[in-house]
Every structure is written in structure tokens, then in C-alpha cells.
Amino acid sequence: MRLTFTIQRFNPEADTHPHDEDYRLEVSRGMTVLEGLIRIKNEQDGTLSLRYSCRSAICGSCAMEINGAEKLACRASVRKELERHGQIMVTPLRNLPVIKDLVVDMSSFWGKVHDVTPWLSTTSQAAAASGQMMLLPGSYQFHNVDACIMCGACVAACTSHEVSKGFLGPAALAKADRFVSDPREPASAKRLRLLELEKENGIWDCTRCNFCVQVCPKDVKPMEAIIRLRRAAIEAGLISTGGARHVTGFAEIVEHEGRLNEALMPLKIVRFNLKRMLSVLPLGIRMLLKGKVPNPFAHPISGIGQVRAIFAAARRRARSS
């Protein structure tokens, strides 16, 4: 079968804007998008730039947008893409600067991974040197975050990264979770890591859109790693950020009333800080005028005892785990 590959081209030395180019190609049964691109480069246009290495979904270097979704080109089947989308459209990863054609600049990606100090702390290393370090059980999985191949697909799909390039991003935060959850890392070192991660552009800047989970080719589930980090931060007593106050305030209201009361949420988030109170006051007044503020003195729901019993059971379970 002969079909058209539409590829976004951009040469910063010659082009002011990216443009699409079509290539007709005879495709064989079982062909991957990467195989198609390599054939186009070898047989039709040697100037096409792309990055790949293992061709087996191991090295992570061939991530790109295929029909608008972040994928590994070596794992994307031409036939399936055609069946689902009726075309083969290939563009570089979003949200990362394009070097040329399908090759993006990953230096900010690697910089952020480096920023989360992806190695055990000096305390753990000293324990290892003195022979005290606990060996990990052979099957220890770190919730599968160690399966990450650093392809960058999650960062390209990340809605927070799209609006804030400083956001650490799903891959780096998943890597941070791997070290925070490492049983060899002492609690003091974990707390120091969490103190860094709760700052601006860290764990509380994720919008929980779930796109990183959807596109990850290795089932790393970065968003779940971020939620684990948030939970670890709260358990470590780091509850001064707006994000942490939102989580704890939400739980307090539900435990007390059996449902969310939006009238009380702003107070839980700003607590008794005058500056923060003044910052949410205009929003509160607008909500009040539009009748959007429920009664802050509403009675708890009937059956509140059962809701509180669930909270008590969850606390007991957390203490025993």
C-alpha cells in the first residue's frame, strides 16, 4: 500500500516558520512510523532530521507527536495510526524548543531531572561506605517509576509545563518520587528533598490533568508519583503551602460536615493570614453577590458519624502501614 506521510519540517538556518511536507511511501505490513521515517530519510530526503537509537522502545529517543499524540515512533504502527486517524502526521514534541525537524532540545528536560538530585543522599552513601546500607529486595519496584526511559513524552503533554516552563514536570517529579520512596534514604534526607519539591514550580503546581499518565509508553504514571510526593510532604508536616492547605482544609471540612462547603474553603486556604485574606476577598464578594456562596453555618449531613468513622479508619490504617 502506498500512503502519504506528512512531516513538519523546520530548519532554523533557512526557515522562519515550520511547514509541512508530504512524502509518498510504499508501506509494508507491520511497519512502524519510525521505519517509515528512516526510509523517507534514506530513500527520498537525506535532510530530514530525527532522533532514534534502539528501535525497540528502550532508549526513549524517538518520542514525537504522531497524529497529535506523544508517542514513541518505534512503537507506533503505521496501520493502526491509519485506521484511527486516516493519515500519518508527524511533528516534533510540543513544549520543547525545536532544533531541527523532529529533533527537540532536551536540555531543559535533563536540567530538571538533575535539579531533583536523582541519586541517594550523602547520608545514605556514607551508610553504604560503612557497610550499613540495607540492600533492596530484588523485586523492589518503586511503583514502576524506575521504568522511565526519559523519552520526554509526558513533559510535551503536560498542561502545567505548557503555561509555566519552570515547572519541574512529570518526568523529574517521578524521578524525585523514586528517591523519596527509597527505603535506604533516611527520613531527614527525605524531608530535605520534600522541602525543595514543595517550592514554586514543584509538586503543588501539577493540575492533575492526567495527560502524563495517558501518554507514558512505560506506564510510569507520573501524576500518581506526584500525588505520593504530596502525601509524603503532608505526612512530614510540610503544610504551609497553598496546595497543602487546600488538601488538608478540604479533608477537614468533609470530615466535619460530610460534604464540601465552598464558603469555608477560602478560609481554610488563607487561614488567618491578613494579606492572603485580602487577596481572596474580591472573589468572595463576587461569589456572594451571585448567590454562589453556600451557608457557612450549614449543619452536617445526616449519617455524618459514618463519614467520620471512615476518616478514623483511614488514620488507623495510615499509622499501621
Ligand code: SF4
Ligand atoms: S497530571 Fe500534572 S504533571 Fe501530569 S501532565 Fe497533568 S499537570 Fe503535568
Ligand code: SF4
Ligand atoms: S515518565 Fe514516561 S513519558 Fe515521561 S519521560 Fe518517563 S517514560 Fe517518558
Ligand code: FES
Ligand atoms: S528508538 Fe529507542 S525508544 Fe524508539
